[in-house]
Amino acid sequence: MKGRNGQTLPIVMITLVILTLIISGLVTWMQNDSKWSVKEQKSTTAINCAEAGIDRATWKLQSTTDTWATAAAGLPLPGGGYAFDRTFTDLPGGSYRIKLSPGPLPSEVTVLAEGRDSSTKEMRAILAVYKNQTIYSPLMAGGGVSWSQGLGVYWGPIISQGDIVLLDDNVARRYFPQKYAKGVVTTGPAVSAVYQNRDLNGLAPPNTDNIEWWSDYAGVPGLPLLDFAALRSSAAATGTLNVYGCASSGQYTIDGTPVPGWDARGTCDSTNPNHAIHLGNSTNFYATRGLDPAQNYVWYWDGDVSLEGDGYNGTLATSLRGTVIVRGNLTIDSSGDMVYSGHVPANAWQQEQKLLVNTFDTSAPGEYPADIDFHKSTGTWHFGVDSWNEPGLGGGWVNTVGIQGFVYVGGNVNIINFLDIHGAIWVNGNVVSAYNNPSAFCGIFYDDTLQVPALNVILQRQSWQEVPLSSTPWP
Numbered sequence: 066m067k068g069r070n071g072q073t074l075p076i077v078m079i080t081l082v083i084l085t086l087i088i089s090g091l092v093t094w095m096q097n098d099s100k101w102s103v104k105e106q107k108s109t110t111a112i113n114c115a116e117a118g119i120d121r122a123t124w125k126l127q128s129t130t131d132t133w134a135t136a137a138a139g140l141p142l143p144g145g146g147y148a149f150d151r152t153f154t155d156l157p158g159g160s161y162r163i164k165l166s167p168g169p170l171p172s173e174v175t176v177l178a179e180g181r182d183s184s185t186k187e188m189r190a191i192l193a194v195y196k197n198q199t200i201y202s203p204l205m206a207g208g209g210v211s212w213s214q215g216l217g218v219y220w221g222p223i224i225s226q227g228d229i230v231l232l233d234d235n236v237a238r239r240y241f242p243q244k245y246a247k248g249v250v251t252t253g254p255a256v257s258a259v260y261q262n263r264d265l266n267g268l269a270p271p272n273t274d275n276i277e278w279w280s281d282y283a284g285v286p287g288l289p290l291l292d293f294a295a296l297r298s299s300a301a302a303t304g305t306l307n308v309y310g311c312a313s314s315g316q317y318t319i320d321g322t323p324v325p326g327w328d329a330r331g332t333c334d335s336t337n338p339n340h341a342i343h344l345g346n347s348t349n350f351y352a353t354r355g356l357d358p359a360q361n362y363v364w365y366w367d368g369d370v371s372l373e374g375d376g377y378n379g380t381l382a383t384s385l386r387g388t389v390i391v392r393g394n395l396t397i398d399s400s401g402d403m404v405y406s407g408h409v410p411a412n413a414w415q416q417e418q419k420l421l422v423n424t425f426d427t428s429a430p431g432e433y434p435a436d437i438d439f440h441k442s443t444g445t446w447h448f449g450v451d452s453w454n455e456p457g458l459g460g461g462w463v464n465t466v467g468i469q470g471f472v473y474v475g476g477n478v479n480i481i482n483f484l485d486i487h488g489a490i491w492v493n494g495n496v497v498s499a500y501n502n503p504s505a506f507c508g509i510f511y512d513d514t515l516q517v518p519a520l521n522v523i524l525q526r527q528s529w530q531e532v533p534l535s536s537t538p539w540p
Contacts, residue, residue, distance in 0.1 A: 111189040114180025118161035122176040127522045139167040194527040199289040203511035205491040215480040215498025220413040221511030235503045242416035250278035290520040300365035361387035374399030383467040394476035401467025401484035404449030409435045410513040414442040420456040
């Protein structure tokens, strides 16, 4: 018995020592955890204050077009507060300050916001870059986007204020470009089952496949408020307002006034009062009106217009540069005839990562316009010369441009013939095509450098990152 008791005592002592060490460690861990929790809370307060500074700055930049122009020029804003010259204290437990600077690229402004916790004085900083981009999508709409046959979209995302609905197999078979909607990205009832694999559960998560579509997307910017008065005035000044007719006859008018001496080769469509045949023919209309075919103009129609001409590679096709405003319905019954090297957005390849339902971008070139390798696109594209393949349809396609710039249509678009657009199109009504053929469509090739006179500022965030604090003392 004495031997057994002698063996038990050391075990008990060792156990007590171990328990003491464990308890001491737990107490220390709990004390440190409490400190870490407090530190994390203060750090969270500081970063939340910095984010509030970013929010205030973006609100200010969007307040007026003059405010944006002043900031983009690097000038101080009236009233101050955006050059680290004021501390904002509208948040409980912390404060923040803001500094605006132009760049790094044209039409961009950099926002630096620093937040500070009131009790510990801990500080954090966020740097964000914003671009004022009025036309931020190749296919826009005043509400939702209903995409149907007749349009092929390249180089830029479809971004919708409401839903994005793919109405038929001709567009649903294309898993490009990327699609962002405040509402739901979905397909119409006429689409085959194999293509109905977009958002199948409405606004309930998951809201994206992280490749092609994003529903309930918080980053959808607002719509531009186009300055129609300024656009119409510009067209009136250049003789490009309400241009109708053909040949040197009384049927040809500019804003209702007969104008002789224009393209005597065509024959007029006497059944269509909204006829604008061969409009923009580079060797006739521009020359006889004293316009430069290499310059941009505003083409403005108060009502409906029909752009008419001949087919692909014809001699009487359409070539309009600048901004096309149609307040009524637009009928396209002409091909395009412009051949030139045009701009391709730097991130164009991102829109074509997925091509068909089970087909993705590879290292092979020419799988979409401007494709040169896996996840690579060229910076320029020679329209009318460079060729590409439409996934699943064929290859060797070239595109001659009929409109280079921005197109706004207040009503519907009726497609009878096919011209390509290098820029963007905003359609408030429906798009109707006379063809049920996936290889027959008007191509929209997005140009992200487009600028159109607007009455508001549309901010696109280019970057966001936490950065080290500046050396400027707080006021």
